[in-house]
Amino acid sequence: MSENIRIAVDAMGGDHAPDVVLEGVAQALAADAGLTVILCGPARVVEPFAAAHERCEARVTTEVIGMGEHPAEAVRKKKDSSIVAGCRLVKEGAAQGFFSAGSTGACLAAGTLVMGRIKGVARPALATVIPSPVRPVVMCDVGANADCKPAYLVQFAQMASIYAEKVVGIHSPRAALLNIGEEDTKGSQFAQEAHALLKEQLPNFAGNAEGGDILAATYDVIVTDGFTGNVCLKTIEGTSKTLFKTLKGIMLKTPLTKLGALTIKGGLKQLMAQVSPDTYGGAPLLGVKGALLVGHGSSNAFAIKNGVLTTAGIVRAEVSEIIAQTVAAGASSATMD
């Protein structure tokens, strides 16, 4: 932890920016003595904070990319936005990673356009830790590429396996393809082709997974196209949310149920924390040069803190470097583009 890591942070990202971002950054700085944060945002926000905190520098920006803007267009036009400025700091070597809880689309576009793809990576992909009560599971792609070729999934699996092992701490992760049946020949044309390629090229490939295997943590890494992955991730989050909400209603129904609920409150709180996406604070865009982590728009200070620390963890684990080596050692990327 002593090695000094420089992480750029978007002060204006998320529904509760800049307050919760500043609070989260302060907590991250306190937790990691080897961390320096370069805070990107308007002068009135970033300068006083940087002046008041050690190991924090200000990078003043004048533009903001809103949640409703067209991502790639906004990134091209708003060169002095906090998202583009943060990615440029990484590109120029002034920082090694960037964290933002702002527009996911703009972060993905800026990551690819400004930081740039690792040589040989066909498509950078968004990975996320699915917070299972059993144990963490990494899913990739969860939304960077709505349209994929089967060959992309081999790299998604390679990159996600590296993230799972080096950052999440899963020893020898087993990767599975999200599909609609266990047998090799099941699924859409796309899934069948992806299965054949994964079986041929991925040493840690374990076969097909079904929807029920995700939260059950039957496998460590779940690989899929960005459309299915995003739908699935939001389905898991939404299902948990609806069930917890209904459970709360049951527990608050009468004085007696309220009393009874007190006995399991501690266990429930622990479960809620386990299935909360805040533990890792965001989803990394894998395959770009440098570390890029995208936080939930609804991030609280705890999530921001964890997001900044996870970004530093990706840098320390040399995830980008290992991805570059793995891709270079792998099959020709000619089939990828």
Next chain:
Amino acid sequence: MSENIRIAVDAMGGDHAPDVVLEGVAQALAADAGLTVILCGPARVVEPFAAAHERCEARVTTEVIGMGEHPAEAVRKKKDSSIVAGCRLVKEGAAQGFFSAGSTGACLAAGTLVMGRIKGVARPALATVIPSPVRPVVMCDVGANADCKPAYLVQFAQMASIYAEKVVGIHSPRAALLNIGEEDTKGSQFAQEAHALLKEQLPNFAGNAEGGDILAATYDVIVTDGFTGNVCLKTIEGTSKTLFKTLKGIMLKTPLTKLGALTIKGGLKQLMAQVSPDTYGGAPLLGVKGALLVGHGSSNAFAIKNGVLTTAGIVRAEVSEIIAQTVAAGASSATMD
């Protein structure tokens, strides 16, 4: 309920056949005085049962399609299996519907090949009621068509809306496309094309839904391709299962939590019943001539009973007839094939 309906039932379908099937059929016969069941299966199973029950006839079959067999191949070869025989009874008019908790693939193949598609329907599709604690939601396709053309989804939405209104009892159902963003332009190429067609051709189209909207019941009907739909359905079922299992562990941890859990036991039981797929007992294959309902392999007698009654409900509601009229009135199916 007085109108006499004849439903063929696969005595050999499901993990616990024939015992739970017979028990479920007996319950269905007792619950619906207008129901006659034609029980398909080996003589030793169906003949004694039919002899012992009013309004039950035996259709002796000599072959069984196993869960591991290739569906279309098995349907072509095993003409005297309970699944093929049941579908043929509908084809020949001896029954108006067929219920099986056997191999889903074989049921879908037999439904399409033996019962036949309704004229103008490009692809029959599997619909299911997502058991939300908020209110029931119909999702379609949940697995009949792993590969789809965007135009199919318009018919899936039409057919699922008819099922939602006539059988599930949802007044004026609002249908949404499962996608990865709310805006019209979001999603894969496929989803964007499907969105445009739905907007143009479906009067009750309400826009894009995301994964979190399914169990939250933001919309009444969720339309998607059979790959995404199947992954999503299994993700919802698996997420609920994992969370309930974890919750059970929390409640049984200590004598105190066990005592506290007693107070919410009733409410939890009610919730479990609400989110159980057993209430409707199965998923209808919409777009075939006649009613076909496919039950869970793990069906208990309660699920079988409800499956048989739902099949009768589909017949009484004239779902196939309304689908035929709607498709005939709709746009030319030339773009569908």
